[in-house]
Amino acid sequence: MAPLRSARRRSAHRLRRAAVLLIAIVAGTGVLPGVAVAAPAGGQQLNAADMTLLNGVRLAGLWEMPAGQMAAEKGQSAKVREIGAGIASEHQELDQLVVDAANKLRTSIPSEPTDEQKGWLKEMQNASGARFDQIFVTRLRVAHGKIFPVIAAVRASTRDATVRKLCDDANRFVLHHMQMLESTNLVRWPELPPAALPAPGDDGLLAAAAANTGPGVGVSSTVVWLVFLAALGTGGLATYRLFRRT
Secondary structure, rough: HHHHHHHHHHHHHHHHHHHHHHHHHHHHHHHHHOOOOOOOOOOOOOOHHHHHHHHHHHHHHHHHHHHHHHHHHHHOOHHHHHHHHHHHHHHHHHHHHHHHHHHHEEEOOOOOHHHHHHHHHHHHHHHHHHHHHHHHHHHHHHHHHHEEEHHHHHHHHOOHHHHHHHHHHHHHHHHHHHHHHHHHOOOOHHOOOOOOOOOOOOOHHHHHHHHHOOOOOOOOOHHHHHHHHHHHHHHHHHHHHHHHHH
């Protein structure tokens, strides 16, 4: 009788372990696939790179519009005055485009320039004559050179159609502004910041992928399901072996 009771206790213990294992598998069925599934198709896909573009284009307009207006009024050369008026006018148009895009995407963007940009405007206000012309061209050409590669990088990887359209528009305006500023012959080429090139052997794909991850993007649902199915298979095999011993 004692050996029989012992065998029954072992069998009951194995059944309890099997039940716990099955419960864990069933719980995984209800929880795991829903933990990190990517945002649904058609949902908001904005990420850090998209927001960098929106904020950058908006901030550019907030300080370059008044800078252009200042150049149109106090530039020493007729060329600088003409270019200042053109940049101010075109930035007004581009600024409306970025505001419309932000409203469509239901996201907030800056409403005033940064402290650094305000400092550039003050620097221009305190300058006159040829010095003003040089500061105006130098500051704006450097600023346009910084936003130009950002536009290209976001355009290459964004998932959002509205952001792509804004990239196309911004690229057109920024390129034109650089060309206008360069036509003054006041650009000091040796003083421009060097281009930010990828490290040797890096084709930029990993960097683009990293930039295109953000709050709206989760772990691939395919990966989640593969992990889940592997766990399910392992649990099922363990359960089968456990019952086979009884």
